[in-house]
Structure formats: structure tokens, C-alpha cells
Amino acid sequence: MRFIETFELLPLVNTTISLLAAFLFGTLIGVERQYRQRTAGLRTNVLVALGAAAFVDLADRIAGPVKSVQVISYVVSGVGFLGAGVIMKEGMNIRGLNTAATLWCSAAVGACTGADMIADGAVLTGFVIAGNTLLRPLANVIDRIPISEQAAEATYELRVTTSAAAAPALREKLIERLEAANYPVGDVESEEQGEDGVEIVATLVPTAVEPAELDAVAAAMESEPGVRHATWEGSVAG
Numbered sequence: 001m002r003f004i005e006t007f008e009l010l011p012l013v014n015t016t017i018s019l020l021a022a023f024l025f026g027t028l029i030g031v032e033r034q035y036r037q038r039t040a041g042l043r044t045n046v047l048v049a050l051g052a053a054a055f056v057d058l059a060d061r062i063a064g065p066v067k068s069v070q071v072i073s074y075v076v077s078g079v080g081f082l083g084a085g086v087i088m089k090e091g092m093n094i095r096g097l098n099t100a101a102t103l104w105c106s107a108a109v110g111a112c113t114g115a116d117m118i119a120d121g122a123v124l125t126g127f128v129i130a131g132n133t134l135l136r137p138l139a140n141v142i143d144r145i146p147i148s149e150q151a152a153e154a155t156y157e158l159r160v161t162t163s164a165a166a167a168p169a170l171r172e173k174l175i176e177r178l179e180a181a182n183y184p185v186g187d188v189e190s191e192e193q194g195e196d197g198v199e200i201v202a203t204l205v206p207t208a209v210e211p212a213e214l215d216a217v218a219a220a221m222e223s224e225p226g227v228r229h230a231t232w233e234g235s236v237a238g
Contacts, residue, residue: 014116015057021113022053025125029106032132038099039086048079048103049110056114065115072111079107102132156183156209158218158232160200166226167198173224174202177217183209197228209234 026049030042052075059071083100105128112121158178162170167190175185186205193199214232221230 011061015061018053018057018113018116018118019050021118021121022049022110025049025109025113025121026106028125029102029109029128029132032129033099033102038102039088039096040099040103045103045106048082048106049113051075052079052107052110053114054110056111060115068115072115075107075111076104079104098132102128156204156214156232156234158202158204158214158221159230160202160221160227161193161229162198162200162226163196163228164192164198167200170221170224170226171200174200174221177220178202178204181213181217183214183217 023046026046027042029049030045033045034041055071055075056068060068083103086099086103087096105124109121109124109128112118112124158174160170160174171188171190175188178185184205185202187203189201189203191199191201218230218232221227
């Protein structure tokens with residue numbers, strides 16, 4: 001039997017220690033995820049860490065350290081696909097990014113233990129747990145800080161509604177007024193509104209704005225002959 005020929009006690013003990021370390025570290029990471037009732041909880045993080053450790057250890061025993069490095073690269077990409085499965089899009093919101101990142105880190109912990117770098121795996125485990133617990137209050141504080149219009153990275157559009165006949169002249173007038181206010185225009189489009197209506201949409205080059213200045217441009221455009229309505233809006237980038 002090949003088992004008798006290949007069986008070696010000391011390498012088996014070494015593998016057992018590596019897998020046990022991966023199991024313990026994965027459990028520590030997974031407990032926090034399970035407590036917060038995330039999609040990937042205790043068992044998932046343990047299995048990811050164990051699987052990564054097993055593949056790296058197996059490659060090292062069969063072909064040596066060079067081959068195990070190649071296997072680590074495969075583990076990284078493979079766990080990336082697994083992490084994509086826990087990311088969910090709900091309308092404009094995306095959930096599960098942190099859970100996916102945690103799975104990726106669990107795989108890194110497992111790779112460390114599979115390469116017999118157990119102390120490194122322990123240190124990494126500590127950082128992962130700290131990132132998911134100690135940084136949470138700080139993230140909550142930052143989320144509550146209001147963002148000013150000037151500080152936000154946003155896309156701004158100025159919209160003017162007019163008739164089809166007046167649209168060409170008002171398009172040029174809109175560009176002139178925006179450039180005079182030092183807001184360069186990135187793009188201008190015309191959208192049909194009903195039978196004789198046209199909405200001119202001027203998208204500004206990404207920049208910080210003063211709301212009062214755009215209000216003034218919109219008011220000036222609204223006073224132009226043929227303009228039915230003028231307004232502006234901004235959307236903050238995610």
C-alpha cells in the first residue's frame with residue numbers, strides 16, 4: 001500500500017499541529033462573525049482557514065516550499081470567488097464586503113499555519129479580530145460626522161428645461177454662465193421632454209462646489225427668455 005510507503009510520523013505530527021492552529025485561529029475569527037450574525041460565521045471561517053492550511057501544507061510536503069507558494073496564489077484567487085458569494089446588492093447599498101474581506105483574511109491565517117508560520121498566523125488573527133471589533137466604534141463615529149458639500153466627492157448637474165427652438169442658444173448660454181462662475185463643464189446633453197420640451201443637462205467636471213454659486217447660476221438661467229425651469233443637483237459618489 002502507498003500509505004505504508006509514504007507514512008511518516010513526524011511530518012504527520014507537524015501537519016496536525018498546523019491544522020489545529022488553523023482551526024483555533026479560524027474559530028477565534030469566526031466567533032466574532034457568528035456573534036454579529038454575519039452571512040459567513042463560525043463554521044465558514046474555520047473551514048476557510050483549515051482548507052487554506054491543508055492545501056499549503058500538502059503542497060509543501062509533496063513538492064516543497066516553491067510549489068506551496070504557487071498554491072497560496074491559487075488559494076487567494078479561490079477565496080476571492082467564495083467571498084463574492086457573500087456580497088449582496090440591495091438597491092443602492094452593498095452588503096457583505098467586510099464579511100468577504102474577513103474570509104480572505106481567514107485564508108491568509110490558514111496559509112500561514114500551513115506554511116508552519118504559526119506565530120505569524122496568531123499575530124494576523126489578532127489584527128483581524130481587532131479590525132472587526134476595536135475599529136467598529138471609530139467607524140460609527142466617523143459615519144455620524146456630517147459631510148459638507150465642499151468636502152464631498154460628488155457629481156453635479158445643472159438642468160434647464162426649455163423649448164426645442166430655444167434649446168441651442170440656451171445650451172451655449174448655460175455653458176458660458178458656468179465657465180464664468182469657474183465651473184468647467186464636462187458634458188452637455190439634451191433630453192426630450194414631451195412634444196416640444198427639451199431638458200439641457202450640463203455635467204460639471206468633478207470638483208468641490210459652493211451651493212450658493214450654483215443657485216445663482218440656476219436663478220440667472222431661469223430668468224432667461226424661453227426657460228421654463230432651471231435647477232441643479234449633486235450625487236455623492238459611493
